[in-house]
Amino acid sequence: MFTMRARRLFDGQDLYEDRVVTIHDGRIAAITGPGPADLDLGPATLLPGLIDCHVHLAFDASTDPVAHLDRPDLAARMRQAARQHLAAGVTTVRDLGDRDYLALGLGLTSTEGPEILASGPPITTSGGHCWWLGGQADGEAAIRAAVRERAARGAHVIKVMVTGGQLTEGSAPHLMQYGPAELKAAVDEAHAFGLPVAAHAHSPQGIAEALQAGFDTIEHCGFWTENGVEPDPRLIAALADSPVVVSLTAGIVPVPGVAPPPEILARLPKMIEVLRTMYAAGVTFVIGSDAGIAPIKPHGLVPHGVQMLVDAGYAPLDVLRAVTSVAAGVCRVGARKGRIAPGFDADLLVVAGDPLADVTTLCRPLAVYRMGQKVMDSPDR
Template sequence: MHIIRAQRIFDGHDLIHSRAVVVDGGRITALLDDAENALDLGDVTLLPGLIDTHVHLAFDAGPDPVARLDEDGLYERMHAAAQQHLAAGVTTVRDLGDKDYLAIKLAQEFTEGPEILSAGAPITSPRGHCWFLGGEAEGEEGIREAVRERAARGASAIKMMVTGGEMTPGSHSHLLQFTPAEIRAAAEEAHLHGLPITGHAHAGAGIAAALEAGFDSIEHVSFFTEDSVSHDHDLIARLADSGVFASLTVGLLPGFVPPPSIAPRIALLAEGMRLLHAAGVQIIGGSDAGIGPVKPHGILPYGGEMLVDFAGCTPTEVLRSFTSLAARACRVDDRKGRIAPGFDADLLAVEGDPTKDHRLLRRPAAVFRRGIRTS
């Protein structure tokens, strides 16, 4: 048993009066108002380790991450990517772009790294978005079989590419990749196996299809049209009423210059985030880490910038989105995302008070995984 003391504790919801956390066997066993004989971290805020709800450990964040997928050493590169997340204070990652079930293998073997929740290869249409990850399927029975395979291999979630995407030539972000019946089949089969399902959906039609099929969360939620963005206010209201999580794509290195296809849409994408937040949609943060140089692994702490500047979130709402809300979306909220007795001692300490300045998340003072200090 050991005790960790900080000036402030954010418990996943709010700042609390306690200043010390008792850890035993990798779990939090008690909170104390203060304590002697503790590891005193000084003028820091202790908060739950961050949870990134959308990463791609198989992508190396290089100029052409797809080209390297078939090079030797993929598993080792994924191991290094996971370490980068942990060093940044991200103690749990949800991998939504696995290849050959390597993220599941890594989750089982890399016990000193972040907890990895893998969906396996995303289910996509033949030659659809990210087909090169190995998740092509079609027809209701083919899709159900794809879900069953992932469940049998130990997946923690199911991901479906409901629409096309920007990084796959021949697929289109504004178009559906599956029929409504196929999308429903994926959701029904996932839930039969007790797994949450999330859908990559840029177009309004894709967002609506995922919502109507009973998906638990939706990635991106960007309302793309063929050449612009068009927000569906009625659909946003339905999202808010449903309780479905919107996993917004956040986190970029400073100096990012958007590609020509995206640059004209930035203001509209920002407005979409504001509309989602204003309507009361449950917002969580997925970085999409690995897809390019501006999204290195461990970039989630930079994601607060977009949630504050675009969506209008408060710093406290950012912290909740990256901790307790993210844990609920990933269905690990019985042991992650909170500082409370019985929860995993996955902890992040940052200097100062991040409930007043979300940018403090970028400078971790200490990171603990199962109560063991890793940095």
């Protein structure tokens, strides 16, 4: 058992001044007011470890992550990607698309990586988006069988490609891949196993049909059309009135000589407008960085996603809740992750100063703890 004192403590809901946290057997034992502690963090802030709700550990953040899937060291590279998340203060990740269910069996200890909640290969149509990950299923019966397979293998979430996407030749984000009956079959089968189900959906039609089918989260949710972005105020209002959570694809890390794809750059102003419109409407959100898909999307990206949303006008407190307690609830680990409270896992992040005044401090962690064990410490501490 040991204690640490923080000038500020964000417990996943609110910010408090001068608190002492007691850690025992990898979990939070108590939180008390000012007093002595084994470790004084000084003018730093203690937060729950961050949660990224959409990553791809199998993608190596190169210019061609799909081609590199066939290299024999895939599992080793996935372990390294997991370590990158942990070093950035991301103590839980939801992997929404790997090959051969590798993310479910990486065998990382709590000091080697974050907790991994994985879907296995995403369910997609024959030749559809990410078909090369091995999750092709056509028709209601095949989709139900695919869900059952994932449940049997211990998947934590089911991922369905409702629309196409950019990484797959012959696929397009504005085009549907499944019809309403197939989507409802996926949702019903997943829920029968007590599993949440995530919809990859870019287009307004895909978003609307995912909402109608009862998906738990809608990934991306960018309102992409063939040539642009067209937010639908009525659909956004429906999202806000529903229990669905939108997993916003937020955050990039600038890389010299590497620009976002032209189709992203052309749509970027409207994409920011969509983010602002959904926030103003009160849509419940988390951050899914899509880490691994490109050089500007390296693993450990979520702190930059926080910064992106705050720059777009989101309140820092709302975004911090989204990447801690709200995300934990979405990932079905809200009883033990995402909060600094008695009984919760001691997954902790230490940053300089006050993140509510300057969220960029999240990009420069001072220390990271996983289940009460320090896994990263800044050179000057």
